[in-house]
Amino acid sequence: MKKKISITFFVILLLVSISTAELLPENEAAAAQVQVINLSIDPAVLMPYDMATVTITLANTGTKSVAISSAQLLSKEFKVLSDSYGKVGAIGAGNSMSFTYTIQAGGTSGIFYPVFSIDYRDANFLRYPFRVLVQENPLEVSVLNKPETFVNGKKEDITIHIGNPRDNPVTGVTVIPRKGEHEITPTSYFSGVLAPDSSVDIPFSVTPYGDSPIEFTVQYQNGINQHEVSYTLPVETGKKSRKQADTVLSNVQVEIEKDHFRVTGDVTNSGLETANAVVITSADPAVPVFPFKVYAVGALKPDDFASFEVTFRADENVTEVPLRTSFKDNDGNEFSSDTLVELGEGKGPKPKKDDDGFSPVIIGVVGVLALGVLGAVWYSRRQRG
Amino acid sequence: MIIEVLTNPRAFFGTICKQEPSLKKPALIILGMALIGSVTGYMMGELSGKLFSGMMEGLATIAAVSAAITTFLSTFLIWLIAAVILFGLQKVMEGTGTFKRVMEICGYGMIPLVFATIISLLLSAYYIPQADISPIRSTNPEEISKAAMSMMLDPALHEFSIISAIVTIIFLIWVANIWSIGVEMSCGLQPKKALIAAGLPVLIYSAYTLASLLLFTGGPA
Numbered sequence: 001m002k003k004k005i006s007i008t009f010f011v012i013l014l015l016v017s018i019s020t021a022e023l024l025p026e027n028e029a030a031a032a033q034v035q036v037i038n039l040s041i042d043p044a045v046l047m048p049y050d051m052a053t054v055t056i057t058l059a060n061t062g063t064k065s066v067a068i069s070s071a072q073l074l075s076k077e078f079k080v081l082s083d084s085y086g087k088v089g090a091i092g093a094g095n096s097m098s099f100t101y102t103i104q105a106g107g108t109s110g111i112f113y114p115v116f117s118i119d120y121r122d123a124n125f126l127r128y129p130f131r132v133l134v135q136e137n138p139l140e141v142s143v144l145n146k147p148e149t150f151v152n153g154k155k156e157d158i159t160i161h162i163g164n165p166r167d168n169p170v171t172g173v174t175v176i177p178r179k180g181e182h183e184i185t186p187t188s189y190f191s192g193v194l195a196p197d198s199s200v201d202i203p204f205s206v207t208p209y210g211d212s213p214i215e216f217t218v219q220y221q222n223g224i225n226q227h228e229v230s231y232t233l234p235v236e237t238g239k240k241s242r243k244q245a246d247t248v249l250s251n252v253q254v255e256i257e258k259d260h261f262r263v264t265g266d267v268t269n270s271g272l273e274t275a276n277a278v279v280i281t282s283a284d285p286a287v288p289v290f291p292f293k294v295y296a297v298g299a300l301k302p303d304d305f306a307s308f309e310v311t312f313r314a315d316e317n318v319t320e321v322p323l324r325t326s327f328k329d330n331d332g333n334e335f336s337s338d339t340l341v342e343l344g345e346g347k348g349p350k351p352k353k354d355d356d357g358f359s360p361v362i363i364g365v366v367g368v369l370a371l372g373v374l375g376a377v378w379y380s381r382r383q384r385g
Numbered sequence: 386m387i388i389e390v391l392t393n394p395r396a397f398f399g400t401i402c403k404q405e406p407s408l409k410k411p412a413l414i415i416l417g418m419a420l421i422g423s424v425t426g427y428m429m430g431e432l433s434g435k436l437f438s439g440m441m442e443g444l445a446t447i448a449a450v451s452a453a454i455t456t457f458l459s460t461f462l463i464w465l466i467a468a469v470i471l472f473g474l475q476k477v478m479e480g481t482g483t484f485k486r487v488m489e490i491c492g493y494g495m496i497p498l499v500f501a502t503i504i505s506l507l508l509s510a511y512y513i514p515q516a517d518i519s520p521i522r523s524t525n526p527e528e529i530s531k532a533a534m535s536m537m538l539d540p541a542l543h544e545f546s547i548i549s550a551i552v553t554i555i556f557l558i559w560v561a562n563i564w565s566i567g568v569e570m571s572c573g574l575q576p577k578k579a580l581i582a583a584g585l586p587v588l589i590y591s592a593y594t595l596a597s598l599l600l601f602t603g604g605p606a
Contacts (some may be wrong), residue, residue, distance in 0.1 A: 377562040
């Protein structure tokens with residue numbers, strides 16, 4: 001019995017001595033040769049709620065294999081979505097080993113330090129805090145150049161400017177305009193990678209139809225995370241451009257002719273752009289008639305003027321008639337404006353005289369004259385006898 | 386005296402032929418007729434000038450004054466031409482009248498035309514304001530010709546031309562009557578020959594006037 005107890009005591013002593021032997025200084029020294037030689041985060045800078053992959057590479061620079069019990073990533077601010085590494089095994093002398101984790105940022109931005117922790121089997125552990133940056137800055141979108149005013153149906157060029165204020169590049173930058181009732185080309189624009197602190201200008205042609213705003217959505221990726229930012233461009237049509245050609249009628253004179261009105265005058269381009277294909281005609285309630293139903297002036301440069309002449313009919317009770325001046329800009333967009341011309345009350349063209357022969361009064365007067373003359377002739381002849 | 390020319394020309398010319406021919410009174414008659422006629426001419430000229438008013442400023446006034454002067458002078462010219470024709474015809478008919486005498490007869494004989502001229506003035510005052518004349522703006526001769534023709538075809542002017550011509554012809558019959566009596570009394574012509582000598586030019590003139598009206602205005606309105 002005593003012998004059994006003695007054997008058991010020695011076995012336990014042996015085991016204790018063996019375990020004590022594993023925590024020996026040489027094992028600690030071997031574990032100390034294990035170093036983090038590389039750490040990469042993709043994307044390098046996260047946005048709130050972004051997911052990223054963290055890859056940590058260990059290398060054993062010692063001459064002795066080191067057994068690793070487990071490896072894990074610890075953080076209060078990030079969710080570690082991937083599992084911990086358990087029962088990793090040993091990392092041989094001169095070898096390296098990589099550990100990859102998926103993490104997700106929280107809702108706050110800032111600089112955080114998650115900890116990479118390794119438990120050695122024959123030594124203590126390794127704790128490696130590393131820096132992770134979370135930035136909220138999205139891409140900046142603005143309009144570089146746009147027309148002073150939009151004109152319905154007139155094509156205008158605009159430039160969307162996109163800047164990356166972040167510390168890391170973003171990929172897959174695509175601009176998609178929500179066109180609505182407008183015509184916009186191109187329908188989308190793929191720009192690709194946008195480096196930190198750089199920008200890109202993207203041209204668009206917009207032909208507005210109505211006043212609905214245009215929303216430009218910029219889609220991009222930060223790592224595998226899809227983001228988008230919008231820019232709304234207000235569109236207000238119907239306002240006159242400061243440079244647009246503008247036709248002004250002056251020296252307008254109304255003449256009444258047989259059965260129609262004839263209006264003459266000068267048309268001047270008081271704008272700063274050329275007015276092409278200037279045409280003048282009369283509008284309702286007037287009815288244009290030949291010879292000048294429509295008067296084509298042609299192109300008018302700024303400050304140029306030309307004479308015009310239009311002919312039209314109007315009812316007797318019409319006192320004002322609009323003269324419609326239309327022209328086209330260099331893109332072929334047509335503009336028109338009306339100028340009221342006063343005809344004067346009760347001064348309309350006389351109705352055509354009825355062609356129903358002489359009036360009975362005239363015939364009667366002529367007949368009386370004829371009879372009177374014949375009577376005078378007869379009387380003067382009678383005196384002869 | 387004037388009334389006697391109209392009511393009893395035979396007695397009037399019987400008295401006249403005994404005196405030396407004088408053109409003073411006939412000239413005054415023609416002057417009166419020329420003055421009245423020149424007013425009508427002014428109105429017609431103004432209307433014609435309106436047709437070309439688009440080409441030059443003040444053209445209407447120039448045309449009106451020109452027409453008045455032309456009418457005034459042409460009245461005297463007509464007197465002279467009528468006298469020449471009548472003198473020639475009475476000579477053909479073996480008449481004995483001198484040119485001055487024939488011109489005197491011619492002048493007195495044109496008294497009915499004074500009435501015709503007054504009536505024409507009244508007619509022009511009635512019809513001319515009704516005429517619608519569109520100013521010509523083109524210098525194209527074809528368009529000018531068209532516009533001038535359209536003036537002739539204006540209903541009011543057309544009617545005025547016809548009535549004026551008819552009135553003139555009516556009074557020319559009276560003129561022919563006076564001329565024939567005058568020539569008969571003063572130039573020693575037979576009544577028939579005198580009637581032919583006085584009536585032939587009036588007849589030719591009347592036929593010419595009517596033919597012109599039919600040709601240029603397309604007939605009665």
